[in-house]
Amino acid sequence: MDNNRNLAVEGYQKAVEKLSGTDINAVIFLLLFIISLILMAIVLGNLSKKLRAKKQKEDFMRYTKEKNLTDEQIKIIWDYSKKLGRDPFLAIEFKAPFEKIIDVYIKENPNIDENLIKEMREKLGFDYVPYFVPITTSKDIELFQGGKLKTEEGITYNVALYDKDELYMYWVITDKTIPTIKPEDRVKVSFIRKSDAAYTLEGQVIDVINENGRVIVKIPHTFELIRIQRREYPRVEVEIESLLGKKEKKDGQEILLWIIAKILDISPSGAKVCINPEEKDKLKLLIGDKILLSFNLLEKEFQEEAEIVNIHEKQNILCYGVKFTDIKEFQQKHIFEFVRKEQKRLAELYKKQS
Numbered sequence: 001m002d003n004n005r006n007l008a009v010e011g012y013q014k015a016v017e018k019l020s021g022t023d024i025n026a027v028i029f030l031l032l033f034i035i036s037l038i039l040m041a042i043v044l045g046n047l048s049k050k051l052r053a054k055k056q057k058e059d060f061m062r063y064t065k066e067k068n069l070t071d072e073q074i075k076i077i078w079d080y081s082k083k084l085g086r087d088p089f090l091a092i093e094f095k096a097p098f099e100k101i102i103d104v105y106i107k108e109n110p111n112i113d114e115n116l117i118k119e120m121r122e123k124l125g126f127d128y129v130p131y132f133v134p135i136t137t138s139k140d141i142e143l144f145q146g147g148k149l150k151t152e153e154g155i156t157y158n159v160a161l162y163d164k165d166e167l168y169m170y171w172v173i174t175d176k177t178i179p180t181i182k183p184e185d186r187v188k189v190s191f192i193r194k195s196d197a198a199y200t201l202e203g204q205v206i207d208v209i210n211e212n213g214r215v216i217v218k219i220p221h222t223f224e225l226i227r228i229q230r231r232e233y234p235r236v237e238v239e240i241e242s243l244l245g246k247k248e249k250k251d252g253q254e255i256l257l258w259i260i261a262k263i264l265d266i267s268p269s270g271a272k273v274c275i276n277p278e279e280k281d282k283l284k285l286l287i288g289d290k291i292l293l294s295f296n297l298l299e300k301e302f303q304e305e306a307e308i309v310n311i312h313e314k315q316n317i318l319c320y321g322v323k324f325t326d327i328k329e330f331q332q333k334h335i336f337e338f339v340r341k342e343q344k345r346l347a348e349l350y351k352k353q354s
């Protein structure tokens with residue numbers, strides 16, 4: 001232990017001797033030089049940050065001017081993007097972040113000019129959501145969308161979206177029964193968006209309006225939408241020439257009869273196939289019938305067994321919803337790849353048009 005103490009004392013003495021032989025001015029100069037470098041790095045870092053911010057705003061102003069946004073509209077997007085800590089460019093390229101910042105702006109400015117917001121959506125191409133893009137806010141629900149409104153007591157009414165503004169949606173009850181809904185009730189609204197999914201939203205009734213014998217329920221907008229995918233696979237609208245065939249017995253023999261058809265939407269699990277109503281008597285197809293569907297997709301020939309699961313007939317067209325019953329996995333992958341490419345193409349086209 002004494003040896004350790006002696007070693008420590010000797011080390012201290014040597015350190016003092018070396019320090020006493022050092023030029024104190026040189027030490028001070030070195031310290032000042034290091035401090036100067038640190039301060040310079042901090043100043044240059046802050047300056048570079050400010051220059052980047054300035055350039056970002058200049059680029060943003062130029063880009064938004066090209067979209068014909070007014071100075072007031074540009075300021076709203078810029079200020080509230082920064083307030084939320086978001087990239088302002090995202091708010092002019094994508095609808096979801098745009099709606100988020102507009103929602104905050106509206107809550108802080110109750111006396112907003114709704115036409116100003118409406119005009120912004122139109123200029124940015126956010127006034128319409130294509131069928132292949134899921135909705136993220138109740139503001140995206142199209143007028144006259146039908147659905148079901150359910151009260152806390154479990155009573156269900158048929159409804160349709162009658163009107164909407166920046167704060168509220170107005171659902172009209174289409175049943176002939178007199179509803180027992182009143183302000184402050186909690187209700188759930190569920191609806192199916194065509195070619196997309198089933199949605200459910202919940203809200204508190206703000207008002208119940210009687211207008212010319214119609215009962216309209218006023219509910220605040222919400223971002224809290226529960227989305228349930230209706231189909232296992234995504235599908236896309238197309239126009240593909242095809243043949244629809246069915247095996248029938250004639251003169252004691254089984255023959256395969258074909259009619260000309262057109263595929264109007266397709267997914268790896270099935271398709272919607274339409275024919276001229278004048279052709280329907282040639283095969284007389286019913287729900288549950290087994291058929292063959294022949295078509296070409298991305299230069300690949302398909303002839304798939306399918307089952308008719310629903311039938312839709314209008315004045316000038318007859319359509320069958322069919323489910324593939326024995327499709328091979330590699331065939332499904334081929335269709336899936338086509339659907340994804342087509343969705344991407346449509347999304348890019350939609351973006352360019354907006």
